[in-house]
Amino acid sequence: MRFKVLGPLEVTTAADARTVTPRAAKVRVVLSTLLVRPNEVVSVDGLIDELWSEQPPRTAMTTLQVYISQLRKLLQDVQPDLGRDALLTRAPGYLLRVDPGQLDLAVFEDLHRQGREALAEGDHATAADLQRQALALWRGPLLSDTPHGSLLKSMSVRLTEARLAALEQRVRAELQLGRHQEVLGELQALTTELPLHEDFHAHLMVALYRTGRQADALRTFGELRRTLVRELAIEPGRRLQQLHSRILTGDPSLLEPAAQRQQRLTADRQPPAASADPARTTPLKPARFPSGDPLFTGRRNQLEQLTRWLRDRPGGCVQVTGPAGMGKTALAVSAAHRVAELFPDGRVLVGLRDETGHPLPGERVLHAVLRALGAVGQQPRSVAALRDTVHRLTEGRRLLLVLDDAVDADQLNPLLPLPAGCTALVTCRPVLPGFDGPVLPLEELSSADARELLLTSYSRRPAPYPGIDASSENGSGDRLGNAGHNGYADEGHDATGEPETTPGESDARDVWDRLADQCGRFPGALRVVAQHLAFHPHHSPADIATRLSAAESRPATLRALDEEYGRSLYAAYAAAPEDVRQAARLLSLLPSGPFTTTAAAVALGVPEENAPLSVQSLVTAGLVVSSPDGTAHRFPELQRLTAGEALGEEQPALVRAALTRLSGAAADQAETAQHAARVEGLHPLDWFARRRQDLVALVDQVHDAGLWAQTVRLADAMTAFLEALAAWDVWGHTHSLALDAAGRLTDEAARARLLRSLGDLAWQRQRPDEARELYEQVLASPDAVSTERSRALAGLADVHLGEGAGTVAAGLVTPTLLRTPGDIRGCFEAHRVLGLHTLADEGPSAAESHFRECLALAGTLGDRRLETYARRWLGRLRDGAVHPGWTEVRPGVWRGRREPRVQAGAGAGVRSPRRSQGSSPRRELPSLR
Numbered sequence: 001m002r003f004k005v006l007g008p009l010e011v012t013t014a015a016d017a018r019t020v021t022p023r024a025a026k027v028r029v030v031l032s033t034l035l036v037r038p039n040e041v042v043s044v045d046g047l048i049d050e051l052w053s054e055q056p057p058r059t060a061m062t063t064l065q066v067y068i069s070q071l072r073k074l075l076q077d078v079q080p081d082l083g084r085d086a087l088l089t090r091a092p093g094y095l096l097r098v099d100p101g102q103l104d105l106a107v108f109e110d111l112h113r114q115g116r117e118a119l120a121e122g123d124h125a126t127a128a129d130l131q132r133q134a135l136a137l138w139r140g141p142l143l144s145d146t147p148h149g150s151l152l153k154s155m156s157v158r159l160t161e162a163r164l165a166a167l168e169q170r171v172r173a174e175l176q177l178g179r180h181q182e183v184l185g186e187l188q189a190l191t192t193e194l195p196l197h198e199d200f201h202a203h204l205m206v207a208l209y210r211t212g213r214q215a216d217a218l219r220t221f222g223e224l225r226r227t228l229v230r231e232l233a234i235e236p237g238r239r240l241q242q243l244h245s246r247i248l249t250g251d252p253s254l255l256e257p258a259a260q261r262q263q264r265l266t267a268d269r270q271p272p273a274a275s276a277d278p279a280r281t282t283p284l285k286p287a288r289f290p291s292g293d294p295l296f297t298g299r300r301n302q303l304e305q306l307t308r309w310l311r312d313r314p315g316g317c318v319q320v321t322g323p324a325g326m327g328k329t330a331l332a333v334s335a336a337h338r339v340a341e342l343f344p345d346g347r348v349l350v351g352l353r354d355e356t357g358h359p360l361p362g363e364r365v366l367h368a369v370l371r372a373l374g375a376v377g378q379q380p381r382s383v384a385a386l387r388d389t390v391h392r393l394t395e396g397r398r399l400l401l402v403l404d405d406a407v408d409a410d411q412l413n414p415l416l417p418l419p420a421g422c423t424a425l426v427t428c429r430p431v432l433p434g435f436d437g438p439v440l441p442l443e444e445l446s447s448a449d450a451r452e453l454l455l456t457s458y459s460r461r462p463a464p465y466p467g468i469d470a471s472s473e474n475g476s477g478d479r480l481g482n483a484g485h486n487g488y489a490d491e492g493h494d495a496t497g498e499p500e501t502t503p504g505e506s507d508a509r510d511v512w513d514r515l516a517d518q519c520g521r522f523p524g525a526l527r528v529v530a531q532h533l534a535f536h537p538h539h540s541p542a543d544i545a546t547r548l549s550a551a552e553s554r555p556a557t558l559r560a561l562d563e564e565y566g567r568s569l570y571a572a573y574a575a576a577p578e579d580v581r582q583a584a585r586l587l588s589l590l591p592s593g594p595f596t597t598t599a600a601a602v603a604l605g606v607p608e609e610n611a612p613l614s615v616q617s618l619v620t621a622g623l624v625v626s627s628p629d630g631t632a633h634r635f636p637e638l639q640r641l642t643a644g645e646a647l648g649e650e651q652p653a654l655v656r657a658a659l660t661r662l663s664g665a666a667a668d669q670a671e672t673a674q675h676a677a678r679v680e681g682l683h684p685l686d687w688f689a690r691r692r693q694d695l696v697a698l699v700d701q702v703h704d705a706g707l708w709a710q711t712v713r714l715a716d717a718m719t720a721f722l723e724a725l726a727a728w729d730v731w732g733h734t735h736s737l738a739l740d741a742a743g744r745l746t747d748e749a750a751r752a753r754l755l756r757s758l759g760d761l762a763w764q765r766q767r768p769d770e771a772r773e774l775y776e777q778v779l780a781s782p783d784a785v786s787t788e789r790s791r792a793l794a795g796l797a798d799v800h801l802g803e804g805a806g807t808v809a810a811g812l813v814t815p816t817l818l819r820t821p822g823d824i825r826g827c828f829e830a831h832r833v834l835g836l837h838t839l840a841d842e843g844p845s846a847a848e849s850h851f852r853e854c855l856a857l858a859g860t861l862g863d864r865r866l867e868t869y870a871r872r873w874l875g876r877l878r879d880g881a882v883h884p885g886w887t888e889v890r891p892g893v894w895r896g897r898r899e900p901r902v903q904a905g906a907g908a909g910v911r912s913p914r915r916s917q918g919s920s921p922r923r924e925l926p927s928l929r
Contacts, residue, residue: 001079004104005035006159007139009146013078020078022070026051028146030067034087034096036143036155038103043093050149068094104137105159111137112166119169120354121364122371124176131170138163168199178257180207191220195227198240209247210255217247235535238528238562253288286346286373286399292337293330295457295527298449302440306335309438310423311342314398317416317424317435322442323622323636324568325524328427331442332402336425343423345397348372351404352411359407362414366390369401369415383414395419403427407575409434429572429622443625444636450516450526457530511541518548519558520637524569528562555642573642576621581646583614584623586658587635588644589701591694594632602661656705663702663710666695670717688721692730699734708741712750719757724865724892731761748783755781756792764893768799775799790816790826797833798889806837828857828866835873836889844877851877865891 002017004010009028011021022028033050034042048060057063068087075086086097100106115130142156167190174183187204194200201224208217221236221244228234235241246254309318320328336347350372352360360368366386370379373393380386399422406412406428416435418424426432431439445453519525529544547557559566573584586603587595601611615633618624623643626633635643647655670688673679679687688695695718702710715738722731735758742750759774778784778792793816797809813830816823835850851873858866869891889895 001075002102002104003035003098004139005032005143006104006108006137007141008144009035011074011078020074022074024070025147026063027067027070029149029152030064031071031096032143032146033149033151034094035098035103036105036152038096038098038100038106041090041093041095045092046151047093050151053149108134108137108166109162112162115166115169115173119173121367124173128170128173128177131166131173134166135163135170164194164197168203171200171203175203175206176257180210180257183207184211191224195224196231198224198237202240202243205243205247206254210257214247214250218244221247238531238564241531241535253291286348287371289336289347290333290349292334295453296327296330296334297453297456297523298445299327299331299334299442302331302442303334303338306331306440307338309440310335310339310400310425313423313437314342315418315420315423317418317426317437319432319435319437319439320425320427320442321429321431321439321622322625323429323522323639324571325522325565325638326442326444326636327523328442329404330523332404332425332427336400336402339400343398343400345399346373347400347402349402349404352406359405359411362411365403365411366414372401373399387414390415391419394422397421399423400425406432408432430620433620441625443634444521445516445523445526447513447516447521450519450521451512453523453526454512454516454530457527458533511545514545515541515548518545518554520641522636522638524565525558525638528558528565532561551641552644555638555645558638569638569642572622572639573646576618576623580617580621580623581643582650582654583618584621584635584639584643585647585650586654587618587624588640588647589655589658589662590635590640591697592635592637592640594627594634596632599665600633602665603658605657605661656707659698659702659705659707660710663698663707663714666698667710667714667717670695670714670721674720685721685724688718689725692721692727696730696734699737703737703741708745711741712738712745712747712754714738716750716753723760726764726892728761728765732758735761748781749785749788752778752781752784752788752792756784756788756795759792759795763795763798763802768802772796772799786823787825790823791829794826794829794833801833801836801889802895806841809833810837824857824860828854828861831857832890836887839877839887844880848874848877 001014002010002012004012009021009032010019011031012019022031029051030047033047044061044064047064048056051064052060072087079086088095088097098106100110111130111134115127115134118124118130119127142159143152146152148156171183171187174180183203184207187200187207190200191197191204201220205217205220208214208220221240224240225236228236236244306318306320320332322328333349336349340347348369350365350368352365352368354360354364363383363386366383366389367379369390370386370393373390375389375393380389396419399418401418401422401424403412403415403424403426406426409432412424412426412432412435416424426435431441444450515529516526519529529548533539533541533544544561548554550557555566555569558569573581576584583604586605587600590599590603597611597615598608600615601608604611604614606614612630615624615626619626619633623639624633624635669679673684673687676684678684682690695714699711699714699718702714715734718734719731721727722734735754739751739754739758742748742754755774756778759771759778762768762771762774775792775796778788779796784792793812797812800806800809800812810833813833816826816830831850831853835847835854838850839847851870855867855870855874858864858870869888872888886894886896
């Protein structure tokens with residue numbers, strides 16, 4: 001018995017091909033549903049749904065049993081010996097036993113699978129024949145004469161896609177065999193029928209190009225692009241864009257199909273007819289080595305080093321390692337071209353992944369190497385025989401094998417080591433253990449090289465439509481973000497001496513540098529951005545820089561620009577064991593840039609002596625790069641962000657614990673730095689300026705994680721530095737978060753401290769009303785410690801001094817001296833305010849006693865900044881060197897000074913006078929010893 005579903009349902013007898021297809025529509029539905037899921041149980045509910053959808057009759061179960069009985073009778077009548085047992089009752093439904101050879105659907109799927117495998121192995125003739133046989137089974141749409149319910153509809157969609165895939169693969173194989181003239185008309189019909197199918201358009205472009213119709217090939221791309229933009233508002237995919245570029249530049253390698261090239265190489269040396277040894281029946285000349293990447297940029301030192309190794313170490317194995325998208329293949333190909341004369345028997349490039357991106361197993365690697373070397377005919381089946389064949393073929397020759405994108409040592413163990421004289425140049429993400437030879441790790445491009453690659457890739461963009469110059473689209477160079485062709489605007493300045501900028505537009509002078517940094521200076525990411533800009537003329541570099549500005553969503557944005565690159569970026573993380581992935585997720589909480597094993601131990605929550613082992617597992621997985629001496633490690637930025645993107649997979653408790661450890665360590669270091677002369681070899685202020693961005697990000701992280709106590713402590717530890725550096729925006733941001741955290745903790749003492757600090761900030765920013773409100777909130781808090789109350793009073797007094805109300809200011813701080821003599825800092829602030837008031841009201845001699853008290857109190861506090869401030873005032877009062885029109889109100893903070901004995905007319909602005917007028921020296925930190 002034979003069953004056909006690829007078209008109208010047809011059931012025929014095996015002996016005389018007599019048609020016995022059921023006539024009743026409902027019976028055909030039941031049989032069809034069982035046939036599209038042969039040898040599987042189809043539930044009763046599924047069959048009822050297929051027959052009557054959402055409105056089955058009350059007798060549905062009984063009626064279905066009648067249909068099943070009719071089918072059993074039909075099967076038994078046609079095939080008495082087996083028919084009765086073909087349709088079985090199996091809970092929760094029925095199962096139809098069908099031999100795969102009896103069902104055209106099963107035969108199609110088997111032929112399609114074999115054809116796909118043959119295509120992957122490079123056997124294009126077999127692939128084309130198998131797919132042709134598979135397609136010949138189709139007589140029309142699936143079960144075209146049978147009503148479709150939900151199951152048959154879904155199967156119809158799936159099998160229609162499978163048929164298109166078989167058709168596409170058959171055409172691809174035909175093109176590889178050089179049959180472009182034969183498939184040209186068919187492809188033109190297919191692209192008309194399927195106007196959005198990119199693969200068929202790509203095949204049509206190749207066929208047209210090979211028949212000498214380059215303009216028609218470019219026109220085909222333009223028509224597809226217009227259709228995609230009009231219908232879906234998208235651009236053609238990356239591979240089609242690259243094909244368009246190759247046709248536009250007249251790439252000669254597109255003209256020769258793979259099978260023809262293989263035949264040509266075979267003809268160069270005809271093997272002896274009597275020999276059955278593949279090694280002896282293979283041409284000496286290997287496949288054509290790819291030309292160098294015209295966009296290869298930078299890497300001068302690495303290229304020189306790799307070239308030296310290949311020249312000085314003939315034979316053996318050299319590895320080029322680094323994360324996905326680091327340009328390993330481009331570097332290896334460039335080096336191979338430099339040493340071509342050392343390998344007279346040839347250079348070959350062997351990709352170690354299949355068309356779907358999965359790594360080839362060791363056996364298929366050997367097959368791939370034999371094909372690349374020009375082997376034809378039947379190849380051995382066993383791994384040992386394949387290895388022997390490769391070694392006999394390469395023995396005594398000088399060959400360079402570039403083995404691209406190796407995954408692990410197991411993949412290459414069947415192949416390596418090669419015979420003497422043959423060299424393997426391996427590109428891989430982690431270092432592959434077990435292979436003797438040097439290793440060249442690749443890191444990010446320099447800033448200059450990254451910008452050059454961006455601009456070079458962008459300047460070589462193809463025209464968006466054939467015959468249209470992309471640089472003149474819209475009549476200008478706006479696609480460069482108002483930057484001109486070199487990516488930089490004229491360095492004009494306005495009347496104030498500040499660079500001119502366009503509202504809402506990034507400064508074009510540095511937009512390319514920002515893009516390079518946002519891409520982590522990864523060559524792959526840089527090319528993705530440049531290519532996207534080239535094919536999207538309505539997007540400017542500033543637009544893409546804005547989309548990439550949020551670090552946490554940057555990997556997702558790059559995936560949106562190029563899905564293939566996004567997958568490769570994620571591949572190294574996804575391939576690592578779970579414990580390594582967890583370590584990567586936790587280490588992504590560290591700031592960008594180098595980190596030590598001490599920092600890693602804090603993030604991972606392991607003893608410091610165990611941290612090197614954990615970091616090494618990340619290095620082995622290709623996620624982290626170590627310095628040559630192993631003392632510093634670095635997470636390449638895009639890899640760090642990719643791991644950070646996966647933090648949502650981590651247990652929240654582990655993330656919170658890691659942030660608690662990291663914020664505690666950062667607060668410890670900041671608190672210690674306030675009392676140190678040098679921190680990591682730097683002045684404490686320089687150290688903090690370097691760490692500021694990372695510390696602010698950490699405050700954001702701990703606040704987002706709901707770690708309220710840690711938020712308050714870390715912000716407190718930063719206060720002295722922020723005040724000394726006048727980092728107003730950061731000060732306001734971090735302390736506002738900390739104030740929110742203190743409120744959630746119901747820690748009124750901390751809340752008062754932070755309100756006072758924000759009051760100081762408002763006062764420095766010349767916002768007297770805001771400062772007055774904040775200070776008064778501190779004074780209204782019953783839990784504010786005396787020091788904070790005293791400093792809030794002094795701050796309120798400063799507000800009144802600025803408004804010319806010196807008497808009011810003096811009245812506010814005098815009780816501090818009388819009631820809380822033990823509050824040393826409060827007494828200092830009181831004498832400071834009284835000194836300033838007395839200077840304005842009575843003159844320098846009357847103010848001197850207050851500043852002498854300030855000096856003594858600062859010495860008691862051990863606060864060098866306050867002590868220096870008091871000494872400066874005493875020197876000015878003694879020498880008469882008071883700056884005309886200016887008063888240093890607080891350490892390092894200057895305000896317009898009122899004339900003596902005048903209560904109104906405070907100056908406007910927080911400024912330092914010019915150094916030529918004797919401005920204050922560099923700001924000091926409180927308690928900086």
